[in-house]
Amino acid sequence: MMKKLLKLSAIATLATATLATAGTLDDVKKAGVLKCGVNTGLPGFSEADSKGQWRGLDVDYCRALAAVVLGDASKVKYVPLNAKERFTALQSGEIDVLSRNTTDTETRDTSLGINFTGVMYYDGQGFMVPKALGVKSAKELDGATVCIQAGTTTELNLADYFRANGMKFKAITFDTNDQVTKAFVSGRCDVLTTDASGLYATRTKLANPDKYVVLPEIISKEPLAPAVRHGDDQWFDIAKWTRNALLTAEEKGLTMANVDDAKAKSTDPETRRLLGVEGDMCKNVGLDKECFYRAIKQVGNYGEIFERNVGVNTPLKIERGLNALWTKGGLQYSPPFR
Amino acid sequence: MAVYPPKQAKEPPLLERGPIAWVRHNLLSSPFNIIFTLLGIAILYMIIPPFVKWAILDAHFVGNSKADCAGGGACWIFIRAKLNMFLYGFYPHDQLWRPKVVIGTILALGAFAKFVPGLHRLKLALIVLYPVFAFILLHGGLFGLPLVETAKWGGLLLTLVIATVGIVLSFPIGILLALGRQSKLPIIKSLSVFYIEFVRGVPLITVLFMASVVLPLFFPEGVNFDKLARALIGITLFEAAYVAENIRSGFQAIPKGQYEAADALGLGYWQKMALVILPQAIKVTIPNLVGTFISLFKDTSLVMIIGLFDLLSMVTVTANDRDWLGMDTEGYVFAAFIFWIFTFSMSMYSKRLEKKLNTDKGK
Numbered sequence: 001m002m003k004k005l006l007k008l009s010a011i012a013t014l015a016t017a018t019l020a021t022a023g024t025l026d027d028v029k030k031a032g033v034l035k036c037g038v039n040t041g042l043p044g045f046s047e048a049d050s051k052g053q054w055r056g057l058d059v060d061y062c063r064a065l066a067a068v069v070l071g072d073a074s075k076v077k078y079v080p081l082n083a084k085e086r087f088t089a090l091q092s093g094e095i096d097v098l099s100r101n102t103t104d105t106e107t108r109d110t111s112l113g114i115n116f117t118g119v120m121y122y123d124g125q126g127f128m129v130p131k132a133l134g135v136k137s138a139k140e141l142d143g144a145t146v147c148i149q150a151g152t153t154t155e156l157n158l159a160d161y162f163r164a165n166g167m168k169f170k171a172i173t174f175d176t177n178d179q180v181t182k183a184f185v186s187g188r189c190d191v192l193t194t195d196a197s198g199l200y201a202t203r204t205k206l207a208n209p210d211k212y213v214v215l216p217e218i219i220s221k222e223p224l225a226p227a228v229r230h231g232d233d234q235w236f237d238i239a240k241w242t243r244n245a246l247l248t249a250e251e252k253g254l255t256m257a258n259v260d261d262a263k264a265k266s267t268d269p270e271t272r273r274l275l276g277v278e279g280d281m282c283k284n285v286g287l288d289k290e291c292f293y294r295a296i297k298q299v300g301n302y303g304e305i306f307e308r309n310v311g312v313n314t315p316l317k318i319e320r321g322l323n324a325l326w327t328k329g330g331l332q333y334s335p336p337f338r
Numbered sequence: 339m340a341v342y343p344p345k346q347a348k349e350p351p352l353l354e355r356g357p358i359a360w361v362r363h364n365l366l367s368s369p370f371n372i373i374f375t376l377l378g379i380a381i382l383y384m385i386i387p388p389f390v391k392w393a394i395l396d397a398h399f400v401g402n403s404k405a406d407c408a409g410g411g412a413c414w415i416f417i418r419a420k421l422n423m424f425l426y427g428f429y430p431h432d433q434l435w436r437p438k439v440v441i442g443t444i445l446a447l448g449a450f451a452k453f454v455p456g457l458h459r460l461k462l463a464l465i466v467l468y469p470v471f472a473f474i475l476l477h478g479g480l481f482g483l484p485l486v487e488t489a490k491w492g493g494l495l496l497t498l499v500i501a502t503v504g505i506v507l508s509f510p511i512g513i514l515l516a517l518g519r520q521s522k523l524p525i526i527k528s529l530s531v532f533y534i535e536f537v538r539g540v541p542l543i544t545v546l547f548m549a550s551v552v553l554p555l556f557f558p559e560g561v562n563f564d565k566l567a568r569a570l571i572g573i574t575l576f577e578a579a580y581v582a583e584n585i586r587s588g589f590q591a592i593p594k595g596q597y598e599a600a601d602a603l604g605l606g607y608w609q610k611m612a613l614v615i616l617p618q619a620i621k622v623t624i625p626n627l628v629g630t631f632i633s634l635f636k637d638t639s640l641v642m643i644i645g646l647f648d649l650l651s652m653v654t655v656t657a658n659d660r661d662w663l664g665m666d667t668e669g670y671v672f673a674a675f676i677f678w679i680f681t682f683s684m685s686m687y688s689k690r691l692e693k694k695l696n697t698d699k700g701k
Contacts, residue, residue: 040645040647040651040654040655041654041655041657041658042658043658043659043660043663044660047655047658047659047660048423048428048655048656048658048659049659049661050419050420050422050423050656050659051422051431052422052423052427052428052429052430052431052490079489079645080645080647080655081645082643082645084551084643085550085551085644085645088551088555091555092555178666201660201663204660204663204664205663205664206664207410309660314660315660315661315663316660
C-alpha cells in the first residue's frame with residue numbers, strides 16, 4: 001500500500017513538474033499577487049507581528065521579488081508551511097516561490113523538481129555555552145556534555161566534528177527544542193548545539209541572555225536559499241537576480257533612503273545598470289528597466305534586510321559573520337550586473 | 339392513658355457529623371487512605387503555590403512590551419498584546435468587526451431561541467439561514483465586503499468554525515450511517531460497515547495529511563481546493579463514523595418491544611425511526627455523543643499539521659515573534675484555559691439536556 005502510494009505520488013510529482021514549465025511570471029502578473037511559502041514561525045526569518053503582518057528575512061525576500069515583478073512589495077500572499085508540506089506546495093503550484101529557511105542540498109535540488117536560487121542566509125550548526133564556563137572555542141569542548149534534539153542531522157554532525165578533532169563528548173537527547181533549552185538552562189549539559197540562527201533565537205528566550213555565549217565555530221553547512229519550480233527558467237532567472245540585486249545594492253551602498261539620489265546622480269556604470277538608468281537589465285526576463293530599483297527602494301539592500309530582521313540591534317543579535325559581503329570577509333557575493 | 343410525646347432524636351456524636359466526620363470518613367478511614375491523603379496534599383502543595391505565585395503574585399499585568407515583564411512570573415501583557423491574534427488569527431485587523439458580528443449574532447440567536455416561546459418556524463428558518471449569513475460575512479467578496487480568504491481565518495474563530503461545522507454536519511451523516519448499518523438491505527449495510535470500520539481504523543491526522551499534502555498532487559496544477567474546505571470535509575467524514583457508532587449503541591439499548599409497537603401501529607420505516615426509535619436512541623447516547631464532540635473540539639488543533647492556524651497553533655506563531663520570544667508557557671496556559679471553558683460548557687450543557695429529556699422521572 002505504502003509503496004504504491006509513493007509510486008503514485010512520484011508519478012504525480014513528475015506530472016506536475018513537467019506541467020509547471022508554463023510561465024509562472026505570467027501567472028503572477030495575471031493574479032496580481034505573489035504567492036510566497038514561508039515558515040509558520042521562525043524568529044527573525046518569518047514571523048507574524050501583533051497585527052498579523054508577516055516580517056523577517058525570508059519574508060523580505062518575497063517582498064523584494066514582488067516589488068521586482070509586480071512593482072509593489074506589499075502584493076504578496078504568504079502561505080505559512082511546515083517542513084513536510086513545503087515542497088509539495090511548490091510542486092503543486094500552491095506557491096510561486098518557497099522562501100522558508102530551506103537548506104540547499106544536492107538531493108533536494110535534483111530530485112524534488114525544484115531549483116534553489118541563491119543563498120539568502122549562510123547558516124550552520126553552532127554551539128552555545130554559559131559564559132561562566134570560560135570556553136572561547138569549540139576546540140576546548142573535550143569531554144563536554146551536549147544537549148541535542150533527537151532525530152536531526154545535528155546529532156550526526158556533532159559526532160563527526162568531535163571525532164574529527166579527537167575529542168570525546170556525552171550527548172543527552174530530547175524530543176523538542178523546548179526540552180533541550182530547559183535542560184541546558186538547568187545545567188544538565190554544558191553545551192547546547194543546533195543551527196546558529198536557532199541558537200541566537202534560543203538565547204533571547206533565556207532568563208539571562210547575557211550569561212551565555214555562542215562560540216565562533218560553525219561545524220556544518222546549511223545554506224538557506226529560496227526555491228522555485230524546476231523547468232521555468234525565466235522565473236528562476238528573476239528569482240535569482242532579485243537576490244543578486246539586493247547584494248549588489250549593498251555592495252554599491254544603495255539604500256532605501258539614498259537610492260533615488262543615486263538613480264539621479266550616480267556615475268558608477270554598474271549602479272546605473274542596476275537601477276535601470278542605462279542598459280536593459282530586466283528586459284531579457286520580460287520586465288521593465290526599473291525592476292530592481294523598485295526592490296531596493298521598497299525593501300532595501302541585503303544589509304538593511306539583515307540588520308532589520310536578525311542583526312545586532314534586534315533581539316536576535318546575530319553578527320554578519322559568513323553573511324557579510326565578500327568584500328568584508330563574508331561569503332555573500334553577487335555576479336556582476338553587466 | 340399515658341402520653342408519650344415523641345422524643346427528639348439525639349444528634350449523632352460530634353465525631354460522626356459535620357466536616358470532622360466528613361474528613362474522617364472520606365480522607366482518613368484507613369491507613370491506606372491516610373497515606374493517599376497525605377500524598378495528595380503533598381502533590382497539591384508542590385503544584386499549587388508555585389503556580390499561583392507564577393500566574394498571579396509574580397505576574398505582570400501592566401505594560402506594553404516584553405521589557406515590562408522583567409523578572410520571573412507570568413507575562414500576561416503578552417496575551418493582551420496578542421489577543422486579536424489568539425481570537426481571530428490572521429484575519430485582517432481592520433475587518434475584525436465581521437467575526438465579532440458573527441459571534442454576536444449566534445449569541446443573540448441563542449438567547450432568542452431560549453427566552454422567546456413559540457415561533458418554531460421562524461427559529462428553524464433562522465438556524466438554517468445563519469450559516470449562510472456567517473459564511474458570507476466572514477468570507478466576503480459579496481455586497482462590497484472585501485474578500486478574506488479562509489487561509490487567513492485563524493485562532494479561536496477557526497477552532498469554532500471547524501468544531502461547529504464538524505459537529506453539525508457529522509451528526510446527520512452519522513445517523514444515516516447508523517441506520518445503514520442496521521439496515522436489512524445487504525449493499526447499504528455492507529457499505530456502511532465498510533465505511534465506518536475503514537474510517538475508524540485510520541488516525542485523523544492521516545486523513546488531514548492526505549487531504550492536504552497528497553490530494554493536491556492529483557489535481558492539475560493551479561486547481562487548488564480550499565485548504566479549509568478540505569480539512570472540514572475530512573473532519574466531518576471522520577467524525578461521522580464515530581457518531582454512527584454512538585448512535586448504533588443507542589439503537590441497541592432500545593427494547594425490541596418498541597420496534598414491535600411501532601410496527602403494530604402501522605408506522606412505515608422512516609416514521610418508525612424518526613418518531614419512535616431515534617428520539618429514544620439519541621437520548622440514551624447523549625453522554626457518548628457529547629464525549630465525541632468534545633474530543634472533536636480538541637482534535638481541531640490537529641489542523642496545525644496542514645498549516646491552518648487554530649487557537650493552539652497561534653500560540654506557536656505568536657511566541658515566535660522576535661519581540662515576544664520565550665512566551666510559550668503563557669500562551670499555552672491561556673489556550674488551555676479557553677479550551678477548558680468550551681469543553682466544560684459543553685459537558686454542562688449535556689448534563690442539563692439529559693435532565694430535561696429524562697422522561698422516566700420515577701426511577
